Amino acid sequence: xxxxxxxxxxxxxxxxxxxxxxxxxxxxxxxxxxxxxxxxxxxxxxxxxxxxxxxxxxxxxxxxxxxxxxxxxxxxxxxxxxxxxxxxxxxxxxxxxxxxxxxxxxxxxxxxxxxxxxxxxxxxxxxxxxxxxxxxxxxxxxxxxxxxxxxxxxxxxxxxxxxxxxxxxxxxxxxxxxxxxxxxxxxxxxxxxxxxxxxxxxxxxxxxxxxxxxxxxxxxxxxxxxxxxxxxxxxxxxxxxxxxxxxxxxxxxxxxxxxxxxxxxxxxxxxxxxxxxxxxxxxxxxxxxxxxxxxxxxxxxxxxxxxxxxxxxxxxxxxxxxxxxxxxxxxxxx
Ligand SMILES: Nc1nc2c(ncn2[C@@H]2O[C@H](COP(=O)(O)OP(=O)(O)OP(=O)(O)O)[C@@H](O)[C@H]2O)c(=O)[nH]1
Ligand SMILES: [Mg+2]
Ligand SMILES: [Zn+2]
Numbered sequence: 556x557x558x559x560x561x562x563x564x565x566x567x568x569x570x571x572x573x574x575x576x577x578x579x580x581x582x583x584x585x586x587x588x589x590x591x592x593x594x595x596x597x598x599x600x601x602x603x604x605x606x607x608x609x610x611x612x613x614x615x616x617x618x619x620x621x622x623x624x625x626x627x628x629x630x631x632x633x634x635x636x637x638x639x640x641x642x643x644x645x646x647x648x649x650x651x652x653x654x655x656x657x658x659x660x661x662x663x664x665x666x667x668x669x670x671x672x673x674x675x676x677x678x679x680x681x682x683x684x685x686x687x688x689x690x691x692x693x694x695x696x697x698x699x700x701x702x703x704x705x706x707x708x709x710x711x712x713x714x715x716x717x718x719x720x721x722x723x724x725x726x727x728x729x730x731x732x733x734x735x736x737x738x739x740x741x742x743x744x745x746x747x748x749x750x751x752x753x754x755x756x757x758x759x760x761x762x763x764x765x766x767x768x769x770x771x772x773x774x775x776x777x778x779x780x781x782x783x784x785x786x787x788x789x790x791x792x793x794x795x796x797x798x799x800x801x802x803x804x805x806x807x808x809x810x811x812x813x814x815x816x817x818x819x820x821x822x823x824x825x826x827x828x829x830x831x832x833x834x835x836x837x838x839x840x841x842x843x844x845x846x847x848x849x850x851x852x853x854x855x856x857x858x859x860x861x862x863x864x865x866x867x868x869x870x871x872x873x874x875x876x877x878x879x880x881x882x883x884x885x886x887x888x889x
Contacts, residue, residue, distance in 0.1 A: 571636070575664075576616045577794040584612050586620060587794075594851070595620050595633045595651040612638050614792045614804055615749065634778065645694055645751065648813035658815050662751045662804055667697040669728075669744070671754035673764070674708040676737070676778050680755065681716065685867035686812040687753055688725065693817055699726035699744050703759040706731040719861055721838065723828055732762035742767055747800040756787045756808025764805055768798055773805060798851035819875045826868060828860055844869060 566887045575586030586593045595618070601611055612618055612635055620633040623648070641663040649659040670687045684700060691698035700720050705712045712729045721727040726744055730737035741763065744750075752760040761773035776788045787807040792805045823833055823843055835850030836843065843851035843865075855865045 567620060569621055570622045572622055572633070573617060573619050573639070575794070576612050576614055576618060578791055579613055580791070586612040586633065586635070588617055588620075591631055593620065593622070593633045594630045595635045598636045598700055606643075610660060611657065613644070613660045613663050615644075615665055615751075616641065617664065643694055643696055644814045645690055645696060647690065648815045661753070661806065662728065664749065664750050665696060665804075667691075667699055667744075668751045668753055669699045669701050671701045671703055671752055671758045673704040673754075673758040674702055674711040675704055676707065677710075677755055677757055681863050681889050682870055683721070683755070683812060685864060686814065686871060688720075689817070689822070689825040689871060690812065690814055692827065693814065696793065699728060701728040701730055701741065701754075701763070703730050703732060703763060704759055705729050705736050706734045709749050716861060716863070717761040719828075719864075730763060732766040735766065738763075738766055742799055745797060745799075745801050749794075749802045749804075750839070751792075751804045751806060753806055753809060755810065755814075758808070760797050760808075761789050761805055764795070764803060768795075771795060813874060813878075814871060817875060819879060822868065822872055826864070828864065829854060832859065844872065 572588045572593075574586040574593065577585045577587045577592065578585040582595070582596070584595050586595045597611055617639040618635045619637040619639065620635045623632045623634065625731055643665065644663045645661045645665065645668060646658050647661065649657045668687060668691050670684055672684060678701070681767075688698055690696075698719070702712055702717060717727055717729075728737055728741050728744060732738075745767075752764070754760055757778040759775075762775045764771050765773050765775060771804055774788050789805055789807045792804050792806040794802055796802055814822075819842065820840060823829070829843075829851045832850040832854035833841065833843065835853070836846065837848035838846055841851075843849050851860070851865070854860045855862060
């Protein structure tokens with residue numbers, strides 16, 4: 556993160572700095588520059604035409620801001636004048652209650668997402684893993700898969716499906732925040748990278764970060780205490796520096812993930828496992844669903860592609876088509 560150090564400079568008598576957004580609220584952001592964290596408003600003209608501040612500056616964004624002369628003690632403050640061009644991002648379709656037809660950028664300028672699943676409580680949701688991996692492929696961001704709570708189900712951690720993901724090129728980590736299993740490997744995966752942890756509420760994202768770096772003291776609570784919809788222990792994505800090098804964003808649990816900016820016809824491109832098989836489809840525009848002589852369906856029938864992975868593809872395809880035709884698919888409850 557080149558600008559994370561912050562370089563102060565003067566312009567027309569005002570002091571400008573560069574920094575990185577470490578937390579975004581609906582009306583303001585926290586921006587880290589050098590060793591200080593500034594509470595920054597967003598300049599009015601940047602907001603024009605935007606519904607929410609969160610879509611203008613998101614965690615990971617590099618911004619240029621004007622330092623305000625503070626009149627009282629407390630956090631220094633500033634005004635964001637410019638969001639610098641993003642190297643990349645991870646987005647999803649915003650929940651329907653937020654309009655459904657708008658983009659939600661989860662983070663900008665990242666090296667990898669780490670999809671966190673727990674083996675029990677809550678149990679793994681492979682369709683959800685596939686949705687996140689599709690987004691990672693689409694945005695060309697690396698992805699790792701972390702299976703947490705291995706202490707509770709050591710046998711579940713050995714299911715062949717996990718090796719399948721690893722063979723596709725996604726790093727596979729088997730961890731326990733309680734016993735410390737796999738934390739060395741997780742640390743190696745995070746070291747010197749900018750990562751975003753994503754997963755359902757209660758899988759142990761914050762507990763893993765606390766286990767790696769106890770002074771973070773992130774709030775953790777048992778799954779039983781999480782009382783239903785919208786109640787998450789972590790309520791906002793926040794970016795932290797790691798002692799061993801790199802930055803990590805802890806995020807609130809997400810229930811669903813609807814891809815954004817992906818056309819139904821290109822969805823298959825984001826499944827690296829069947830590029831070869833798709834070359835054998837009779838039709839070049841094959842959606843691998845209703846068409847005859849489909850190489851992908853053949854590969855599924857012959858056990859080369861796990862049926863759950865193909866089912867996940869069909870479910871995403873159905874949603875994308877529903878959004879495209881305006882029938883909007885299943886209701887989203889996250
Ligand atoms: N047995 C066991 N429990 C774990 C492990 N990791 C986390 N937990 C427990 O799982 C519960 C949820 O952990 P959190 O870290 O709050 O989960 P989270 O993913 O951050 O949840 P949100 O912030 O709501 O998204 C807590 O009670 C943790 O103590 C683990 O490896 N093994
Ligand atoms: Mg958390
Ligand atoms: Zn096909």
